[in-house]
Amino acid sequence: MIELIDVKKRFGLKKVLQGVSFNAPRGAITCLTGLNGAGKTTILKAIMGLTPIQSGSIRIDGSAPHQAMYERIVYVSDQLTMPGRMRIADCFAFMQDYYRNWNSERANELLARFQLNAADKVNSLSKGMAAKLNLLMGLAMDADYMLLDEPFSGVDIFSREEIAAVFSSDMVEGRGIILTTHEIKEIEHLLDYVVMLDHGLITKQFASEDMRMEEGKSVVDVMREVYKR
Amino acid sequence: MELLFNNRDPVYLQVVRHFKERIATGKLQSGDTIPSRRELANQLGINPNTAQKAYKEMEEQGLIVTEGNSPSRITSDTIILGRIREELLTEAVDTFLASVNNIEVPAEQLLSLIRTRLEKKQASQSEQDQGEKGVT
Amino acid sequence: MTYWRLLNFELKRLALPLGILVVITTILQLYNAYSTANKEMDYAHRLMKVEHLSTMEQYVQAHGYFSYSSSFDELSWLILSIFICAAFIGFYFVFIWYRDSLGRHPFMTRLLMLPASRRNLYWAKLTAPLLVMLSLLALQQLLLPIGDSIYQSIVPSEAREDVPLQMLILINPVLNILLSPNIVALLLYYGTGITAVIILYTGILLERSYRWSGILAGLIYAAAAIFVIVIPLIILQSNYRYLMMETQLTIFYFVLLAAVSSISVWFSQYLLAKKFTI
Known part of the structure; x- marks a missing residue:
């Protein structure tokens, strides 16, 4: 389980996170949602040690994150994080070199599934292909947790379907997933937990099935209530 | 298998209902094997946890049976199967009645x-x- | 293991610029030898015509010997080649921290997430440009005899005074620092240079961690570090200089360099591990 306990973060004078606490269990899909600037990406980066926090704590399966742990937690950024001049095959070789849990077989399987070409250079990829390559590189690691930043942003409808299909496949089974997005509509039936953020504060968090069962509201309904105020 | 979800009812209950409808209309017969929860999640585009929850619910209701490691099957209990049709109909009529209630x-x-x-x-x-x- | 992989990775990215610098340096240095020799020969022949001298010996008796070393004591192609290399490496010491953070594909994110201590990243980014610098110095050293032999092939032996290669280095103010034959001086220069790079890295990491206020902190830190290092030089200028012998001062200087470097490395690694912000 990934736990955030009263996490606070400032950028200069701007309070980006103002005491955020939530849990994301293993084997479930947790969605961080909120308008731009709500602090979604910052939370993922803080978990990955890509940006320091001022106070509060982050625990992964009970212990503080440390560098070696980033083999068990994978971060899929909304940008490609490989040098533009690398070919996809070079990216795979790079990952193989540094990660013991890189699963080449799955990487190649996904390459075919997403119809990407191993000889293509990173900077020649379209937005949709880049998003797929990003996701692929995350999925190809046998990790316990996966953090995905806006996996659907700038992605066309067909790529979106392909990406959504991954979340209902055995590739994510048993993993703890945190994803950020502000486009809930098409994936809302995939989500186990929803954490809603606004200006660095959690405004609401709930289990989506409970919300439907107890209040008869969809995640989108709740979003409307929360953000349209 | 096609299923359009509405987002206001629990997804797992919608899956259960979907199975009931297929049983009631004879598309699924007593003793038929059903897909594994993985396959189901994949086919319906839902989270494997939800598929798991739906199967658990169906097992509890006695709609499906799982023996050992073999795939789950539709129950051969005719009483349960008979009740499904009735249940679906009653439910539909209730919904209908609720909506005409206002018209008096x-x-x-x-x-x-x-x-x-x-x-x-x-x-x-x-x-x-x-x-x-x-x-x- | 991760360090060697990262170093290899950084060096591969430097291969192309290194190749270009090698070509530039080689061309400039050899051209220096070639053009110096030709200019001298033209000059000699012109004078011989004017003064009606028939042989080189007569010319040498009248005007003295030529020497390859004469092209080393002035601003020349040689200095230009060194300047180009130094400018590139100086620039790269900064660029190496920014090239992965800027642009559309922030590779730094990936580097920071590698499941091994970030110290490896620091050492790789420190040593890769230093290794390139050392290779260029080795090239410089290698080109001296080659340039010399080109010179000798053009200027006949009766017209030239051959000087040992060591002499060439001593004559040139820049080479005298970079390839100094005095081991203590060499350690002094290189130690100072590497310490400067280490301090620069701390400044850059402060900027990467705290942005604008980091720049200010970096400048203050650098000023403080430089002040500490120059203490022996201040002593040397002061009335207290007689309290210490030169060797003592040198040792003191080395101790200060080592101390400032160690603190800077530790501080940089702390910033990279805990404060670096993407």
């Missing part, structure tokens, strides 16, 4: 209206069937 229509008028609408629909359906046969 007398029972007799409602029943006769239902009868005429139903006859008209059946007639147009059989016409359509005839037409289709004519083409082939």
